[in-house]
Amino acid sequence: MNRGKLNGVAGTTGALCAVVLLGNVMAPDAHAQNSVTLYGVVDAGVTYTSNAGGSNQYALTSGNMGANRWGLRGSEDLGGGLSTIFTLESGFTIANGKFGQNGTFFGRQAFVGLSGSWGAVTLGRQYASSSQFVGPLASGSSWAAPGMGYGTHPADLDNLNSTNRINNSIKFASANYNGLTFGGLYSLGGVAGDFSRNQIYSLAIGYTQGPVKLALGYLNVRNPNYSFWGNKANDSTTASNITSPVIAGYASANTQQVIAAGTSYAIGSATLGAVYSNVRFSGLGATPVAGLSSTAAAYRGSATFNNGELNAKYQVSPALLVGAAFDYMKGNGAGQGGVIYRQFNLGADYFLSKATDFYAVAVFQNASGVDSRGVRAVAAITGATPSTSSSQTVVTAGIRHLF
Structure with a gap:
C-alpha cells in the first residue's frame, strides 16, 4: 500500500489542516514525533442482490472489497528501543459521504500506546485479538468482499471480519518469536457496582513457518447486544442492535463466546485453507432488550453455532488473484430447528498497480x-438486506484505490 507522509502531502485540505493545528495547540511537543502518516482506502462498485427484502436490487455500494477509510498513524522514538504509537481511523460511505460505524467519527480504530522489542501495549477502541489472528485465514476477511462483509460467515457472528470493534480496551500484541506470535485484549465494562457487566476479553496465538500458517483465538463478550453490537455513536441503549435474522433472536444473551481456529498451506501459486468456529450465546433472557418478539423474549438457556469453511486462492499472475470457498454452518438451541446455512464465495482481483485494483465477487447462500427468531430460516448474506426466501445471491464489481 502506498502511503504519504503527512508533512509532505501537497494541497492538504482545510479539514486536515484543522486537525494538525489542533494537535499542535494541545500537544506543543508534537514536533518531536518521528513520523505521522496519512493513509486510506477509497472503494466503490455496483452490486446486484437477487432478493433484497423480496425484490431484485441494483445499487451503487461503497467499500465492497476494502471498507472506505482515512486515518492517521504515528510514532515517536523515545530511545532505548521504546516508541509511542497511535492510530486514529475513520470510516465513511463514498456514495453519500456519511460516517461509517453508525455515525462514529473514529469508529474503525482509535488508540495510543507503547511499543518495543517485546511487542506493544495499546489503549482505546481496537480489534479483538481473535479477529486479527484467525480472520485473515477466512475468505470473507481477505478476497471475498471483506469491506461490505458479503463473504463472511453468516452475520459475521464469529467476528472474524471484525464487524465489531471493542471500546475501552487494553491490548497486548507480542513481538515475533521465530514465527510465533500471541496477544490478548481486555475491555472494562465501566458499570458501577457490576464489574462483569459489558466486559470483553480475547486471547489469540499464531504460528507461521514457511508455507504453513496456524491460528487459534478466543473471545468472550458479556451483554453483547450493548457492549459489542451496540457500542457505536447512534446505537440503541435499550433495544436490539443485532439485525441479522441469523442471530437476532439472541439479543438478550448474557454472554457471546467464540472459539475459532484456522490454517493455510501454500503450494506454489496456490493456497489452501480451512477455518472452524464455535459460537455460543448463553444466559438467554439475562439482558433486558426492548422490542424483542414474544418468542425471542421467552428464550432461556443457550444456542450454539458450529461453522466450517474450506477455501482456496490462486495467484494466476502477479496482477491477478482468484479464489473460491465453501462455508457450512449449523445452529442448535433455543428457538432453532437445526438451522443450516450453506454459502459459496467466488472472487477475482486484478491489480493495475500496487495501489489500484478491479474486483468481482459472487456470493450464494442457502438456508x-x-x-x-423461531420462524422458517431465510438466506441473509452479511452486508445485504435479508432475503424473503431460502436463497440469495450477491454479485459485486468495482474499483479500489489505496493511499
Missing part, C-alpha cells in the same frame, strides 16, 4: 430449518 434451511428454523432460525433464531
Whole structure:
C-alpha cells in the first residue's frame, strides 16, 4: 500500500489542516514525533442482490472489497528501543459521504500506546485479538468482499471480519518469536457496582513457518447486544442492535463466546485453507432488550453455532488473484430447528498497480430449518438486506484505490 507522509502531502485540505493545528495547540511537543502518516482506502462498485427484502436490487455500494477509510498513524522514538504509537481511523460511505460505524467519527480504530522489542501495549477502541489472528485465514476477511462483509460467515457472528470493534480496551500484541506470535485484549465494562457487566476479553496465538500458517483465538463478550453490537455513536441503549435474522433472536444473551481456529498451506501459486468456529450465546433472557418478539423474549438457556469453511486462492499472475470457498454452518438451541446455512464465495482481483485494483465477487447462500427468531430460516448474506426466501445471491464489481 502506498502511503504519504503527512508533512509532505501537497494541497492538504482545510479539514486536515484543522486537525494538525489542533494537535499542535494541545500537544506543543508534537514536533518531536518521528513520523505521522496519512493513509486510506477509497472503494466503490455496483452490486446486484437477487432478493433484497423480496425484490431484485441494483445499487451503487461503497467499500465492497476494502471498507472506505482515512486515518492517521504515528510514532515517536523515545530511545532505548521504546516508541509511542497511535492510530486514529475513520470510516465513511463514498456514495453519500456519511460516517461509517453508525455515525462514529473514529469508529474503525482509535488508540495510543507503547511499543518495543517485546511487542506493544495499546489503549482505546481496537480489534479483538481473535479477529486479527484467525480472520485473515477466512475468505470473507481477505478476497471475498471483506469491506461490505458479503463473504463472511453468516452475520459475521464469529467476528472474524471484525464487524465489531471493542471500546475501552487494553491490548497486548507480542513481538515475533521465530514465527510465533500471541496477544490478548481486555475491555472494562465501566458499570458501577457490576464489574462483569459489558466486559470483553480475547486471547489469540499464531504460528507461521514457511508455507504453513496456524491460528487459534478466543473471545468472550458479556451483554453483547450493548457492549459489542451496540457500542457505536447512534446505537440503541435499550433495544436490539443485532439485525441479522441469523442471530437476532439472541439479543438478550448474557454472554457471546467464540472459539475459532484456522490454517493455510501454500503450494506454489496456490493456497489452501480451512477455518472452524464455535459460537455460543448463553444466559438467554439475562439482558433486558426492548422490542424483542414474544418468542425471542421467552428464550432461556443457550444456542450454539458450529461453522466450517474450506477455501482456496490462486495467484494466476502477479496482477491477478482468484479464489473460491465453501462455508457450512449449523445452529442448535433455543428457538432453532437445526438451522443450516450453506454459502459459496467466488472472487477475482486484478491489480493495475500496487495501489489500484478491479474486483468481482459472487456470493450464494442457502438456508434451511428454523432460525433464531423461531420462524422458517431465510438466506441473509452479511452486508445485504435479508432475503424473503431460502436463497440469495450477491454479485459485486468495482474499483479500489489505496493511499
